[in-house]
Amino acid sequence: MNNLPRSQRIVSGLKARHRMERIFRAAGFSALLLGVVFLGVLLVSITSKGFLAFQQTKILLEVNLPFDINSANYQSIMKKTLRDMFPNIETRREKKELYAIVSSGAAYELKKFTEQNHHNAGRTVDVWVTASDDVDMLIKGAVSRDDQPEVRRLSDVQLVHIDRLIEKKLIETRFNSGFFLNGDSREPERAGIAAAMMGTFFSLIVCLLLAFPTGVMAAIYLEEFAPKNLLTDFIEVNINNLAAVPSIVFGLLGLAIFLSIFGLPRSAPLVGGMVLTLMTLPTIIIAGRASLKAVPPSIREAALALGASKVQTVFHHVLPLAMPGVLTGAIIGMARAIGETAPLLMIGMVAFIVDIPKTVLDPATALPVQIFLWADSPERAFEERTAATILVLLGFLIVMNMLAVILRRKFEIRF
Amino acid sequence: MTTMALVNPACGGITPPSAIFTEIPTESETRMQTRDLNVFYGGNQALHKIELDIPRHKVTALIGPSGCGKSTFLRCLNRMNDVVENCQVQGTVMLDDQDVYSPYLDVVLLRARVGMVFQKPNPFPKSIFDNVAYGPRIHGIAKCRDKLDEIVMESLRRARLFDEVKDRLHAPGTSLSGGQQQRLCIARAIAVEPEVVLMDEPCSSLDPIATGGIEELIAELKDEYTIVMVTHSMQQAARISQKTAYFHMGHLVEVGETEEVFSNPIDQRTRDYVTGRIG
Ligand SMILES: Nc1ncnc2c1ncn2[C@@H]1O[C@H](COP(=O)(O)OP(=O)(O)OP(=O)(O)O)[C@@H](O)[C@H]1O
Numbered sequence: 031m032n033n034l035p036r037s038q039r040i041v042s043g044l045k046a047r048h049r050m051e052r053i054f055r056a057a058g059f060s061a062l063l064l065g066v067v068f069l070g071v072l073l074v075s076i077t078s079k080g081f082l083a084f085q086q087t088k089i090l091l092e093v094n095l096p097f098d099i100n101s102a103n104y105q106s107i108m109k110k111t112l113r114d115m116f117p118n119i120e121t122r123r124e125k126k127e128l129y130a131i132v133s134s135g136a137a138y139e140l141k142k143f144t145e146q147n148h149h150n151a152g153r154t155v156d157v158w159v160t161a162s163d164d165v166d167m168l169i170k171g172a173v174s175r176d177d178q179p180e181v182r183r184l185s186d187v188q189l190v191h192i193d194r195l196i197e198k199k200l201i202e203t204r205f206n207s208g209f210f211l212n213g214d215s216r217e218p219e220r221a222g223i224a225a226a227m228m229g230t231f232f233s234l235i236v237c238l239l240l241a242f243p244t245g246v247m248a249a250i251y252l253e254e255f256a257p258k259n260l261l262t263d264f265i266e267v268n269i270n271n272l273a274a275v276p277s278i279v280f281g282l283l284g285l286a287i288f289l290s291i292f293g294l295p296r297s298a299p300l301v302g303g304m305v306l307t308l309m310t311l312p313t314i315i316i317a318g319r320a321s322l323k324a325v326p327p328s329i330r331e332a333a334l335a336l337g338a339s340k341v342q343t344v345f346h347h348v349l350p351l352a353m354p355g356v357l358t359g360a361i362i363g364m365a366r367a368i369g370e371t372a373p374l375l376m377i378g379m380v381a382f383i384v385d386i387p388k389t390v391l392d393p394a395t396a397l398p399v400q401i402f403l404w405a406d407s408p409e410r411a412f413e414e415r416t417a418a419t420i421l422v423l424l425g426f427l428i429v430m431n432m433l434a435v436i437l438r439r440k441f442e443i444r445f
Numbered sequence: 446m447t448t449m450a451l452v453n454p455a456c457g458g459i460t461p462p463s464a465i466f467t468e469i470p471t472e473s474e475t476r477m478q479t480r481d482l483n484v485f486y487g488g489n490q491a492l493h494k495i496e497l498d499i500p501r502h503k504v505t506a507l508i509g510p511s512g513c514g515k516s517t518f519l520r521c522l523n524r525m526n527d528v529v530e531n532c533q534v535q536g537t538v539m540l541d542d543q544d545v546y547s548p549y550l551d552v553v554l555l556r557a558r559v560g561m562v563f564q565k566p567n568p569f570p571k572s573i574f575d576n577v578a579y580g581p582r583i584h585g586i587a588k589c590r591d592k593l594d595e596i597v598m599e600s601l602r603r604a605r606l607f608d609e610v611k612d613r614l615h616a617p618g619t620s621l622s623g624g625q626q627q628r629l630c631i632a633r634a635i636a637v638e639p640e641v642v643l644m645d646e647p648c649s650s651l652d653p654i655a656t657g658g659i660e661e662l663i664a665e666l667k668d669e670y671t672i673v674m675v676t677h678s679m680q681q682a683a684r685i686s687q688k689t690a691y692f693h694m695g696h697l698v699e700v701g702e703t704e705e706v707f708s709n710p711i712d713q714r715t716r717d718y719v720t721g722r723i724g
């Protein structure tokens with residue numbers, strides 16, 4: 031071997047080196063493929079279910095609107111309209127079954143419609159009202175008419191009614207705006223995620239306003255100003271530990287301090303945001319320090335040698351260069367916070383919230399908590415709503431991560 | 446002589462305004478001086494007992510083989526070693542009659558007075574204009590936009606860079622070539638008008654013409670300022686410096702008039718180095 035010429039020795043080793051490279055590439059590619067497959071399965075299963083919830087079955091009624099908008103009994107108007115549509119119904123049970131094809135919120139919808147169309151008072155007009163969740167499930171094909179009555183939860187008589195409605199084209203699925211505009215409800219067809227979305231939004235704003243400045247300042251202080259001694263080492267170890275503490279612990283801390291000692295209101299996005307701040311702070315500090323550390327020391331020296339003070343050096347040169355990394359860290363921290371359930375449960379953001387919160391002090395829930403609550407509900411229609419809420423949450427995450435990419439591009443400076 | 450005795454500080458008098466001593470130069474010959482200067486990087490001693498006087502309005506050249514401590518010495522003069530972790534400086538460095546390492550000294554002011562051009566060009570990732578304008582801006586030297594423009598143009602011109610960049614003053618400084626970046630850093634340093642300019646191999650990546658330009662600049666600057674420069678070129682040291690210090694493995698082996706050091710070195714190691722036998 032050794033008496034071969036130099037170039038031949040290199041050639042004889044080349045084959046093995048190229049083989050190693052091919053093996054490594056194949057392994058890397060299969061790892062990527064596996065990841066993509068898992069993600070694909072997850073997305074397809076959630077999307078196929080969740081998309082159904084963006085549609086809602088509606089029934090067209092011909093209603094004689096009352097003159098007296100405020101004191102009319104819309105429940106009985108609804109019932110009368112239905113009886114007029116299906117005249118040959120006698121028994122109490124049959125009547126009850128008939129009324130059950132529309133949502134229990136239909137009377138409320140009718141009231142709102144009347145208020146908005148008061149110029150039509152007294153006339154007979156077409157009104158789309160929400161069908162009940164059982165009808166909804168049948169129309170969307172989530173249950174089949176051949177299923178046992180206990181499974182499909184519709185009686186044979188009701189099926190006949192529905193068939194007649196279909197025949198007359200009085201029933202159809204339409205975009206489910208209520209899902210985005212309503213608060214929670216016991217009736218799946220009336221339940222929406224507005225309260226949860228607003229809760230999540232407010233919590234994130236509070237979290238951003240508190241965690242971002244504090245985290246960045248702490249990172250700058252630790253990285254650029256603090257003397258390197260045992261105390262700062264100790265602090266660093268503890269910050270790294272905090273980043274790994276289970277989030278429920280932060281929830282307990284929030285419960286003990288923000289609610290018990292400071293007496294802040296329960297279920298408020300303000301407290302939720304504060305608890306999420308505790309959780310995101312370590313992430314922001316760690317990411318911030320890493321990106322500050324990545325700025326070449328020669329830039330600091332250049333500024334200092336010109337007579338810039340330390341603060342000027344940091345704010346004029348180091349921080350702008352570190353900004354893309356700092357922002358990415360902050361957004362990753364926030365993206366983690368947006369999906370947190372456990373700490374919010376601890377501070378009571380798990381309540382059944384019908385009213386949409388208007389300030390950070392109003393009781394609210396959050397998207398992941400809403401998912402947790404609905405996933406626990408027995409009604410079939412909640413299943414698709416759970417999936418749809420997950421989709422909305424994913425949408426939030428995509429927007430935030432896109433924002434991270436855009437901000438990165440915007441702040442990126444070549445060295 | 447009688448006035449001399451009256452105000453001799455040793456006799457309890459205070460230092461009088463120097464105007465009284467018309468026969469004594471108002472400024473001493475020495476601008477900076479180091480006494481018993483030892484520098485350690487962790488456990489490694491990089492400089493041993495350096496005692497060097499840096500004369501006013503002259504060019505002092507620091508020469509010596511790679512790794513002998515020239516940059517380290519230079520960085521002691523404006524306390525840039527403070528920034529380096531685990532770097533320890535012992536001894537005294539004086540700027541006129543001020544102790545540079547005194548805890549009462551304002552480092553920001555020191556560095557504005559003692560400017561530095563680094564061995565590796567380190568332009569800010571900002572425009573060429575902003576690179577040069579940064580120093581005058583933070584020190585509030587330029588009162589208005591026109592004055593700032595003037596300082597920037599003049600500095601670029603003196604650094605022999607203006608003609609090459611006059612059409613793209615707002616291009617990033619990092620987009621320049623290595624040699625251009627080096628001159629940009631020189632322009633940036635002189636824009637602050639420091640009293641002492643420390644230059645660490647300012648011509649290391651310049652062609653002979655640009656080198657000639659920078660040498661002219663140094664010769665111009667020395668009339669107003671004091672220059673300390675590190676160079677690996679014997680010819681350059683011989684051409685432009687008045688005083689030369691030869692460093693060897695952290696020791697200051699020889700220092701003297703440039704002509705003396707080159708034509709008649711005392712130490713054997715200096716002789717070997719300047720005649721090209723080592724280094
Ligand atoms: N930041 C540092 N940490 C540890 N050791 C250092 C550091 N900077 C320099 N040294 C050491 O100090 C000694 C002197 O280095 P210095 O940079 O002053 O040399 P120099 O004379 O400027 O060399 P050159 O001509 O190659 O630039 C070298 O042995 C080097 O290894």
Ligand SMILES: [Mg+2]
Nearest residue numbers: 515516564645
């Ligand atoms: Mg050097």
